[in-house]
Amino acid sequence: MRRSARPNGFTLVEMLVSLLIFSIIASIATAMTVGATRSFAASSTALAALSDLDRTRSVLAADLGQAAERPSLAADGSPMPAFTLTPDGFVLVRYRAGDVLPGIEKVAWGVVDGQLLRQPFPAIDGAPPGEPLAMLEGISAVRIRVADRNGWRDDWAPRQPEELPRAVEMTLIRAGGVPVTLKFLVAA
Numbered sequence: 001m002r003r004s005a006r007p008n009g010f011t012l013v014e015m016l017v018s019l020l021i022f023s024i025i026a027s028i029a030t031a032m033t034v035g036a037t038r039s040f041a042a043s044s045t046a047l048a049a050l051s052d053l054d055r056t057r058s059v060l061a062a063d064l065g066q067a068a069e070r071p072s073l074a075a076d077g078s079p080m081p082a083f084t085l086t087p088d089g090f091v092l093v094r095y096r097a098g099d100v101l102p103g104i105e106k107v108a109w110g111v112v113d114g115q116l117l118r119q120p121f122p123a124i125d126g127a128p129p130g131e132p133l134a135m136l137e138g139i140s141a142v143r144i145r146v147a148d149r150n151g152w153r154d155d156w157a158p159r160q161p162e163e164l165p166r167a168v169e170m171t172l173i174r175a176g177g178v179p180v181t182l183k184f185l186v187a188a
Contacts, residue, residue, distance in 0.1 A: 069162040069163070075127060090110070093106050114138060114139055119132040138176075147167040168183070170183075
């Protein structure tokens with residue numbers, strides 16, 4: 001019997017080929033892990049933005065759906081209609097849900113410094129707006145249209161101070177230039 005002159009073990013070439021294959025597999029696994037992590041982060045960010053938009057839509061729908069046909073007084077004492085368009089939003093008087101007695105409040109919505117704000121007033125008549133609550137971030141512009149019996153319009157001049165529009169359309173331009181249009185019925 002003859003024994004092989006080759007000792008048991010791997011040659012240097014075999015070891016280098018094995019290390020090369022292992023490094024290729026490790027590079028692919030690392031790239032897949034980085035891609036999955038980035039995809040997860042992007043999905044989380046998109047879901048958070050969608051959640052914020054849905055929360056804002058719900059609050060806007062509640063405010064407009066509970067609009068009250070009640071004029072108010074501005075902080076300087078001048079009369080205000082029940083619904084007033086402003087350059088960056090609107091002000092309305094609404095019924096406040098959850099009170100034992102029917103309660104009302106005045107609320108302002110508008111865009112200031114890239115944020116869509118909801119600002120309740122501490123009193124219906126003669127009070128300046130209270131502390132704002134940021135509903136959405138990254139808003140570069142807003143466009144408000146209202147619908148009356150004649151259709152959609154960019155201005156609101158009610159014949160009577162208690163008159164409300166039938167619907168409100170709010171188009172928010174996000175920082176990336178993507179518009180989001182929300183439409184709401186106004187109840188009264």
